[in-house]
Amino acid sequence: MASNSPAPEGIELQEAPTAGAWGEWNPTEDSARPPRGKHRVVKQRGGLARSSTVLGVGVIAAVGASGIATAQDRPQVAISMPSLPDFGLGGAGGQHAEAEGSGAGAEAAAKPTGIIAQQTAGHTDAGATLVGRILQQAESQESAADSQARAQAERAAQEAAAAQAKAQREAAQKEADDARAAAEKEAKEAAEAKVEQERIAKLAGSYSLPTSAYTLTSHYGDAGSMWSSGHHTGLDFAAPTGTPAKAVAGGTITSAGWSGAYGYRIVLELEDGTEIWYCHLSSMSVTSGSVGAGETIGRVGATGNVTGPHLHLEVRKGGSTMDPLAWLESKGLSV
Known part of the structure; x- marks a missing residue:
C-alpha cells in the first residue's frame, strides 16, 4: 500500500x-x-x-x-x-496543532501550552500577592498615620484642657487671694477705726474746746496783709467779749502777759511739749501753774491787732505752727 x-x-x-x-x-x-x-x-x-x-x-x-x-x-x-x-x-500555533493532531504528536503539542499556562498562572498569583502586599502596606501606613493623628489630637486636647484647668485654677486662686486680701484690709481698717474711736473717746474726756458760742472766721493758712507773715498762723473763734477761754488739755502755763500785736496772751504747754497760744484776751484768770482740761484761764477780748473780739488760737510744736482745726479734731473734738 x-x-x-x-x-x-x-x-x-x-x-x-x-x-x-x-x-x-x-x-x-x-x-x-x-x-x-x-x-x-x-x-x-x-x-x-x-x-x-x-x-x-x-x-x-x-x-x-x-x-x-x-x-x-x-x-x-x-x-x-x-x-x-x-x-x-x-x-502558527493552530496550524502546528493540526499538523501534529494524532497520538503522541497532540500530547507533545499540549505540553508546552500547559507549561506556559502554569507560568502565566504563577506570574498572575505572584502579581496578585505583590498587589495585596502593597495594599496591605498602604493600609498599614494609613492606619499608622491615622493613629498618629488621633494621638496628636488627643495630646493637643489634653494640653488645652490642662491649660484651661490651670487658667481656671489660677483665676480662682487670684479671686480667692483678692477676696482674702480685701477681707483682711477691711478687717484691718475696721480694727484701726475701732482703735481710733476708742482713742478719740478716751481723749474726749482729756481734751476740751477752747471756747463756746463761737463762729470760725479765719482759718490756718489764709493769705492777707493783716498778718505780718503774709498768711494766717492760727484759727479765729469770733465770740462776744468776756466769753470764757478754756484749757484744751491738762498742762502748765509757762507765759501770760502783753505780746504786742497778739494783745494779752497766755501760753499753755502740754505734757508732750505742744504749746497752745491764747491771744487777744480781754483778761487772764490764771497766769502760772498747772491747769486741767476745760478749766477757764482767761476771757475773749479784742486787744492787739484786731478788727473785733475773737480768740486767736495757735498750736505750735518744736517752734513751728500747725493747723489748730486738724489738731483739735485729732483729739476727738468736733469743732
Whole structure:
C-alpha cells in the first residue's frame, strides 16, 4: 500500500512493495534518485557505500509505510484536545496543532501550552500577592498615620484642657487671694477705726474746746496783709467779749502777759511739749501753774491787732505752727 504521508522535502520515494511481497530492500544507485535541493548524496569511491542520510531516509520511509498500513487496520480513536488560552501564538500555533493532531504528536503539542499556562498562572498569583502586599502596606501606613493623628489630637486636647484647668485654677486662686486680701484690709481698717474711736473717746474726756458760742472766721493758712507773715498762723473763734477761754488739755502755763500785736496772751504747754497760744484776751484768770482740761484761764477780748473780739488760737510744736482745726479734731473734738 502506498503511503499517504508527505515525503521529506528534497527526497523522492519509490512505491513500497505490498506487505505480502515485502523483502529486503537495498536501494542502489539506480533505484534511488538523487535528492533535490541542498541535501545531495555524495557518491563514494568504493561504489557500494551509500550516504548515511540516504539510508536513514529509506528506513524512515519503510517504517512509516508499515506504520500507516497497520494504523489503517485499527479502529479510529477520538482524541480530545483541551481548550488552551491564546498566548499570542496566532495561526502558527493552530496550524502546528493540526499538523501534529494524532497520538503522541497532540500530547507533545499540549505540553508546552500547559507549561506556559502554569507560568502565566504563577506570574498572575505572584502579581496578585505583590498587589495585596502593597495594599496591605498602604493600609498599614494609613492606619499608622491615622493613629498618629488621633494621638496628636488627643495630646493637643489634653494640653488645652490642662491649660484651661490651670487658667481656671489660677483665676480662682487670684479671686480667692483678692477676696482674702480685701477681707483682711477691711478687717484691718475696721480694727484701726475701732482703735481710733476708742482713742478719740478716751481723749474726749482729756481734751476740751477752747471756747463756746463761737463762729470760725479765719482759718490756718489764709493769705492777707493783716498778718505780718503774709498768711494766717492760727484759727479765729469770733465770740462776744468776756466769753470764757478754756484749757484744751491738762498742762502748765509757762507765759501770760502783753505780746504786742497778739494783745494779752497766755501760753499753755502740754505734757508732750505742744504749746497752745491764747491771744487777744480781754483778761487772764490764771497766769502760772498747772491747769486741767476745760478749766477757764482767761476771757475773749479784742486787744492787739484786731478788727473785733475773737480768740486767736495757735498750736505750735518744736517752734513751728500747725493747723489748730486738724489738731483739735485729732483729739476727738468736733469743732
